[in-house]
Amino acid sequence: MNNDDTYKITLLSDISMQSKLFKDSLEKGIQLDVQIVSLADIERDSGEETLLGDFVLIDYHYLNDSNFESYNQAKVVSSQASKEIVINCPKDVASSQLFKWRNLVGVFYIDDDISLLLKGMEKIMQDEMWLSRKVAQDYIEHFRCANNVTTSQVYANLTKREKEIMRLLGHGASNLQIADELFVSENTVKTHLHNIFKKINAKNRLQALLWANNNIALAERV
Structure with a gap:
């Protein structure tokens, strides 16, 4: 800083x-x-x-x-x-x-x-x-739980490619960046994201990120 x-x-x-x-x-x-x-x-x-x-x-x-x-x-x-x-x-x-x-x-x-x-x-x-005291307590508990989350069966059932996309999504990558990283087209990434969102019941990227925090072990998100 x-x-x-x-x-x-x-x-x-x-x-x-x-x-x-x-x-x-x-x-x-x-x-x-x-x-x-x-x-x-x-x-x-x-x-x-x-x-x-x-x-x-x-x-x-x-x-x-x-x-x-x-x-x-x-x-x-x-x-x-x-x-x-x-x-x-x-x-x-x-x-x-x-x-x-x-x-x-x-x-x-x-x-x-x-x-x-x-x-x-x-x-x-x-x-x-x-x-505030309440937000601070909730904040600590949230990330303590996030660090101790065990991977859900829903995530385990995703394909290997879908898991790779979820990992990159968690790092903030755009569709184009994900496509470049995985050597696929941007349309292919969009199709995978559509399928992922359907499987995890998410409507957008933000909901997918929040879902990942609660359903994927930290070691699998890095």
Whole structure:
């Protein structure tokens, strides 16, 4: 991680008056530059220089299941593991809904004021986490269980090729990257994914990743 004065901070949001005001308040409070990056920016990114910073602030409502993949792909292209901070989170959200963020270090709720956010950001940049006690306990238990998961029979029944694709999917690879890795066409990968999703009862890549965390032993996912 960089020194405090060279941290790169990204706010994942469309550019609007609200996001600009939030950016200005955040920059004034933490004395660091904040770059607003939209999903459209990420999708156009050539990968030559990552748009994601050391810390990425993500509005809970900005990414849904369908466009989460664009963000996930940007992380794959990026050479650094950005620490993820969720903002504007609903108070009653289930902890499990937050665990798709693999590098989660902070959660701020929709009714938190800017002073609390700045206090939390200061702690986060000192390599601490800013999570409620319940989320922190659930987070620890989630990954403890993930590391002790035994492989389900459903996964065992997948073909060798389907298991290879699941492993690459878990590493964040795109369809094209999976095709290149396995020396098959992109259409072949799409067909395999369709079959996999049907077998594991998943509707999209995110659901498939969550299923993998709960049904495939860690040793088989690396």
